[in-house]
Amino acid sequence: MLKFKIALIFFLPLFAFSQNEKWPAEKLKQDLTIFKEIREKANSGLYKYRTKQQIDSIYSWAFSQINTPKSLIEFYKIVLQITDFEGSLHNDTTLPEDFEKKYSSGNVFFPFPVKLINDQLVVNFQNSKIPLGSQIYSINGIETSKLLSTVYKYYTTDGYNITGKSIGIGSSFAKYFEMEYGPQKRFTVEYSLPNQTKRLKKTVSAVSNEIRKENFKKRHSLPIDSIQYNRAKDKYSFKVISNNTALLSVHTFVIGRNAKHKEHLAYKKYLDSCFNYLSKNNQIKNLIVDVRNNGGGTDPNDIVTFSYLAEKPFRENASAYVNFQKIPFAEYLVYEETEPQKKQEEKKDFEDELKEEFPKSENGKYIQDEKFNPLLQAEKNSFKGQIYLLISPRIASAGSLFASLVAGNTKGIVIGEETMGGYFGHNGHTPIEYELPNTKIKTQFSIVNLEQDVPKKPNQIFGRGIIPDYEVKQTFEDFMKNRDTQLEYTLKLIEE
Known part of the structure; x- marks a missing residue:
């Protein structure tokens, strides 16, 4: 079977807009039009799981969202929604590398690895703040069910599958949260201790990307799921x-x-x-x-x-x-x-x-x-x-x-x-x-x-x-x- 990959190895030009600056709607519409036309011409799986009417509908929604200027992150999340909607785990849409590095710099990440166990989000890290195995009900006032549904788009799966998104949640929850809700200095977590129902609250400080990665390497479930x-x-x-x-x-x-x-x-x-x-x-x-x-x-x-x-x-x-x-x-x-x-x-x-x-x-x-x-x-x-x-x-x-x-x-x-x-x-x-x-x-x-x-x-x-x-x-x-x-x-x- 033919194996060929076209990959980026050269440096991108310096980014013209700052992190929070708004892009003109006409520039975003140009990019969205090109994005749509590329997929219509080149992507043989465009209508594998979605009808033409459904694809047209999500693009109508996307264009309606950029009638006014948007930041790059706001536009990226719109395009990402389309990427995920198509239903292919080989779909991948990414920000410019220089922008993402700047956007994700500093102490802005949720500190603890998490894991979905029977649809419950639990702490997957031995620490002195929120005990291992604690069930998380909300973070910064965002209910877990809503939180998960909003970050599903960051990890694509085939067709209508949802179970596979747990892999992305387990590995990159902190990155998804930061991308979806912006950089945070601290996190107020509503949780209950293992095998208990009483809800508690604790505020924990954000960490750097380096510490996030180190904590992930030390997660509790490492012996079972490390190869994943x-x-x-x-x-x-x-x-x-x-x-x-x-x-x-x-x-x-x-x-x-x-x-x-x-x-x-x-x-x-x-x-x-x-x-x-x-x-x-x-x-x-x-x-x-x-x-x-x-x-x-x-x-x-x-x-x-x-x-x-x-x-x-x-x-x-x-x-x-x-x-x-x-x-x-x-x-x-x-x-x-x-x-x-x-x-x-x-x-x-x-x-x-x-x-x-x-x-x-x-x-x-x-x-x-x-x-x-x-x-x-x-x-x-x-x-x-x-x-x-x-x-x-x-x-x-x-x-x-x-x-x-x-x-x-x-x-x-x-x-x-x-x-x-x-x-x-x-x-x-x-x-x-x-x-x-x-x-x-x-x-x-x-x-x-x-x-x-x-x-x-x-x-x-x-x-x-x-x-x-x-x-x-x-x-x-x-x-x-x-x-x-x-x-x-x-x-x-x-x-x-």
Whole structure:
């Protein structure tokens, strides 16, 4: 599958407006018009989950919000609302780097990491001010339910999924709060102590971004969820955990750039040795496959992994297409290269690859050539026993494609929480980035609209992530003791 990323590596020009200065409405409308036209021409997933009427409606709302001058932050939040509304976890819209650094400088951040436990916002940090595990009801007078709904737009997910936004809340709550409600010097927190209902209040001082990051590294839940937010040191592992059960954990599919990369080849060799062992050991009837921390990666790691679980021939996807072969609005592209000649070469290489993989036009769509989506065979030593797939809201992109294939095309039992990546499909594989001419806001999205090779199932809903057969969430007690609720549940299910 084509892998190409246009990324910004040069420095942005000095920002023309101060943090609080208002931008003229006409400049903002120019940028919003370009933003809309780019997505209509280039984004094949624009109408994947929303009708044209719904998309037109949100743009009508957006234009109505900029009839008067707005600050850059105010305009950014409007554009971000549209980005999130489209429903793709590969969507990303960002402020100019120099502006964000200035805006977020100083002691302006909420000091404590938090975590959503059964829809309750709890303190995820051992400290002397507000005890670990305390439930937060409001911050600076803003009720938690309202607070969460306003910051959801900062972390995009596929379709109508909400569970995946908990990952963003857990990692970047303080940043989202500062962006949404402005820099704060202090925070008045209404809370209750663990396992109590009496509401208390305490005011705590804001901290710097550096301290915010250090506190996050020291959060209470680090032993359980650390891999969710950091690239795994041990990307994959295999172990026999009882006389009849083995555990395969794959924390990421960022395992080499392509099928020829030495890191991918080492992974393939490792998988082969694991499944050779399983095929020769008839006592091991159960295989737990843990991909709860897998946020995606590169081909063909996801497909190779599934080939050891597949029961029959399969494809990576049922269909795939893009909207263009010639890049629209190329004048606003963000390039890797800086020299004009090299930019043109980069653009040509990208378009040539698109023409090779998506050569045929049908009803305004360029369809993927079959040679890029061949029929694949299950490995000879593929596992023949019972599969238990552990999933979570962290699973996205290639991680969710793999999990969808297991959930849809095997007899595997799926345990955990709904993924942020879609079951039926997503927009992925090929990211492209643009920069708006006035505000210098950057927007990135993936251009390949693909339908995954999975069947319809009663418990799988269009526009949602992979729905588990057994929904198992971490309990508050398990959070406090850092116990792995889903794994323990699975082991008990196997015993029974």
